[in-house]
Amino acid sequence: MEELETRMQKTVSVFEENLSEIRAGRANPAILNKISVEYYGVPTPIHQVAGISVPEARMIVIQPWDASILKEIEKAILASDIGIHPNNDGSVIRLNFPELTEERRKEIVKDIKKMAEETRVSIRAIRRDGMDSQKLALKKSEITEDEEKSNEDKIQKLTDKYIAEIDKILENKEKDIMNI
Numbered sequence: 001m002e003e004l005e006t007r008m009q010k011t012v013s014v015f016e017e018n019l020s021e022i023r024a025g026r027a028n029p030a031i032l033n034k035i036s037v038e039y040y041g042v043p044t045p046i047h048q049v050a051g052i053s054v055p056e057a058r059m060i061v062i063q064p065w066d067a068s069i070l071k072e073i074e075k076a077i078l079a080s081d082i083g084i085h086p087n088n089d090g091s092v093i094r095l096n097f098p099e100l101t102e103e104r105r106k107e108i109v110k111d112i113k114k115m116a117e118e119t120r121v122s123i124r125a126i127r128r129d130g131m132d133s134q135k136l137a138l139k140k141s142e143i144t145e146d147e148e149k150s151n152e153d154k155i156q157k158l159t160d161k162y163i164a165e166i167d168k169i170l171e172n173k174e175k176d177i178m179n180i
Contacts, residue, residue: 001154004130008123008162015119015166019112019173027060027097037076039069046073058097067091105177112177116170120163127159 020030029052036043046052050064050073064070073093077086087094100108131152138148 001130001151001158004126004155005158007126008158011119011122011126012162012165012169015115016169018115019169022108022112022173027054027056027058027095029054029060031082032060032062032077035076035080035082037069037072039066039072046076049073058099060095060097062086062093062095063091064093100177108177109174112170112173116166119166123159123162123166127155130155 050062137143
């Protein structure tokens, strides 16, 4: 049971992490999480070589601790798929986020709904694994039929709990995107 719950929690965490990286029109430093910069020959995440701040709702400022990597950070951002052109003024890099059009917002909502459904499918797969292990344990006479039924009910309640959590996260993100 604990293993199933841990797997479900991890699945929901990954979903939340993926949602945080979606550009919703507001500046969110999480968008830079997957971007690495060559720093002394080693790919290093931007947040480890620079200070990242959000001075305005639609702007991220990246101030490297070592000015020599300013160009590398700029190249890494351009090479990434975040779709924002960096402005380099010689000491900091500014990322200005444009207003989202209604059409783009609907597209983003469609994408996050698809991500949510994929996460629900993952949760159901974990449930299926749990149910299969219960049937196997019953077949091997490790548990009784009553215990199997009880455990299957617990697994179903766990599944319902995490699916509801996914739906709530999705609803909040959708409101966030559509109300900007």
